[in-house]
Amino acid sequence: MGETVPKRNPKAPRQELPVLDLVRRATTCDEVSLGFNIEQxxxxxxxxxxxxxxxxxxxxxLRIDIKSFIYRLLVGDYDGAYEKIAEQSPFPGVCGRVCQHELFCEDACLLGTKLDPVAIGSLERFCADHNRESARPEAEYPQPTGPKVALVGSGPASLIAAFDLVRKNYRVSVFEALHGLGGVLAYGIPPFRLPRDILNEEIARLQRMGVEFITNVIVGKTVTLDELFNEEAFDAVFVGTGAGLPWLMGIPGENLIGVYTANEFLTRINLMHAHEFPKTDTPVRVGARTVVVGGGNSAMDAARWGKRMGSQTTILFRRGRAELKARLEEIEHAEEEGVIFEYLAAPVALYGDQDGFLREMECIRMKLGEPDSSGRPSPIPIPGSEYRIPVDTVVMAIGQGPNPTLQRATPQLIAKKGKIVIDEQGQTSIPMVFAGGDVVRGGSTVILAMRDGRAAAEAIDRALKGAQGATCEPDLDQAPANA
Ligand SMILES: Cc1cc2nc3c(=O)[nH]c(=O)nc-3n(C[C@H](O)[C@H](O)[C@H](O)COP(=O)(O)OP(=O)(O)OC[C@H]3O[C@@H](n4cnc5c(N)ncnc54)[C@H](O)[C@@H]3O)c2cc1C
Known part of the structure; x- marks a missing residue:
């Protein structure tokens, strides 16, 4: 019997994601976007x-076969839709929530040239959530037996490399400096955007596939690259250490008590649960008035936490709304939640009291000029427009560069401005050491980090097959259908 295909209706309005009500948002860290229901x-x-x-x-x-998974949804084959995505991505729950679809698949959607593009991101999330809720039994995974590959860092670049390599029968170990897994997904993105059970479940699946995760290990300190090769007998290494080194504003007063980098502020809260202090060990100082400087995802995340912690929170951004770099959905949610946006202004100095506590911020008004190297209009200070505002907490969310620890400990690893240099194979200046994600690109996006991890996994596979003259493909007869 053929499949019943419902009639297509491209002119129907795009479905809007339902969201949590504002009262719950102000008082909890429950997820804000609720996802499509089956009717939507x-x-x-x-x-x-x-x-x-x-x-x-x-x-x-990631070259997800979007057309096919949407077709499977259309004919009511929800499991099939999930399987289609899972062929390419082990993270539909994560990517369905945090990928900037508007820059990639939805930007290319033909419907979008005339009407709103198909809500591909929300449909991806729907597939992931439906699969999770239906709790389908998972087949046993064949455990890998091939050569050993070490992945440094547990962010999205390494996680997808782990997924691809373990499916090719490599024995994969992921070394993570922190006690939690996921990189920015765990320490940067708040649970009200990405609930931790979703992230942890998608990582747990990798564990069931045979990936080993080792936390609290700083490669370059606890263990060196040399030791990974010579003492632990790894055949290749992928460096996916991300861009966790925050940039500072370089203005007077940055050392005052109450001034944080977004990295520290978000890690304290997301990973160490500082918002529950003193029930937890780690505090964070959020006063009555918070100013977050910047216009990217980190800025939105920090500001939305500031609101949840009861602070009157302002985002200070030196350009206009059109130049904000955060996901559109996060900007809209921040606006709905009452974050104040102060555009075309930048900080000049911070002032404290005699005990070293932050009290005031001096700002200057800006105007927009010719586009700069980022392609956005450059912000130009307006002389004489300085003004002061009272403030208790400042979060600097103006960008970050690569984590430098491994580069410093490994002088043979060539880096430019902190970013590890790779060739077209993704290989660094050290043979059999590959790199990708934010440590190569500087701050980027989850999906581009994943693309790098996938490319590196392919390059590692080619290099190891070439080196060993042997295949390490698994016995496909044993491979589960949903692997
Ligand atoms: C607050 C915030 C919000 C963001 N929101 C979004 C979003 O909504 N959508 C989007 O697409 N992108 C977003 N991004 C960008 C995106 O998260 C990153 O581009 C992506 O996580 C980079 O992945 P990665 O694997 O290269 O590195 P990371 O995710 O940074 O992971 C690197 C990991 O390596 C570990 N590590 C570092 N050095 C060592 C070492 N020497 N030894 C062992 N481990 C080490 C780190 O602890 C970290 O866990 C956001 C970024 C931030 C900071």
Missing amino acids: AKAEVVRCLNCKDAKCINACP
Whole structure:
């Protein structure tokens, strides 16, 4: 019997993601976006044009077969839709929530040239959530037996490399400096955007596939690259150490009590649960008035935490709203939640009291000029426009560079401005050491970090097959259908 295909209706309006009510948002860290229900998913999939040459697939850095998974949803085969995504990505729950779809697949959606593009991100999330809720039994995974690969850092770049390598039968160990796994997904992105059970479950699946995770190990300090090769007998290493070194503003008063980098502020809260202090060990000082400086995802995350912790919170951004770099959904949610946006202004100095506590911020008004190297209009200070505002907490969210520990401990590892240099194979200046993600790009996005991890896994596979002249492919007869 053939499948019943519901009638397509591209002109139907794009479904809006339901969100948590504002009262709950102000008082809890429950997830804000609630995801499509089944009726909304049905109403959204009929909008897909089922293009012959589906541009969305090529626009996805992981090459997820978006057209096919949407078709499976259309005919009501929800398990099949999930399997289609899982062929390419072990993280539909994570990516369905945090990937900047508007820059990739949704930007390429043909429907978007005339109407709103198909809500591909929300449909991806729907598949992940439906699969999770249906609790389908998972097949046993064959445990890997091939050569050993070490992955440094447990962010999205390493996690997808682990997924690809373990499926090719490599024995994979992930070394993570922190006590929690996931990189920025765990220490940077708040649980109200990415609930930790979703992240942890998708990582746990990698564990069941045979990936080993070792936390509290700083490669370059606890163990060196040399030791990984010579004492622990790894055949290749992937460095995915991310960009966790925050940039400072370089203005007077940065050392005052109450001034944080976004990295420290978010890690204290997301990873150490400082918002529950004194029930937890780690405090964070959030006073009555918080100013977050910057306009990217880190700035939105820090500001939304500031609001949740009861502070009147302002985002100070030196350009205009159109130049904000955060996901559109996060900007809108921050606005809804009452974060104040002060555009075209930048900090000049911070002032404290005699005990070293932050009290005031001096700002200067800006105007927009010609585009700079980022392609956005450059902010130009307006002389004489300085003004002061009272403030108790400042969070600097103006960007970050690569974590330098491993580079410093390994002089043979060539880096430029902290970013590890790789060749077109993804290999660094050290043979069999590959790198990707933010440590190569500087601050980027989850999905581009994943693309790098995937490319590096392919390069490692090629290099090791070449080196050993042997295949390390698993016995495919044993491979589970949903691996
Ligand atoms: C607050 C915030 C919010 C963001 N929100 C989004 C978003 O919504 N959507 C989006 O697409 N992108 C977002 N980004 C960007 C995105 O998270 C990053 O581009 C992505 O996580 C980079 O992945 P990665 O694997 O390269 O590194 P990371 O995620 O940074 O992971 C690197 C890991 O390596 C570990 N490590 C570092 N040095 C060592 C060492 N020497 N030994 C062992 N381990 C080490 C670190 O502890 C860390 O866990 C956000 C970034 C931030 C900071």
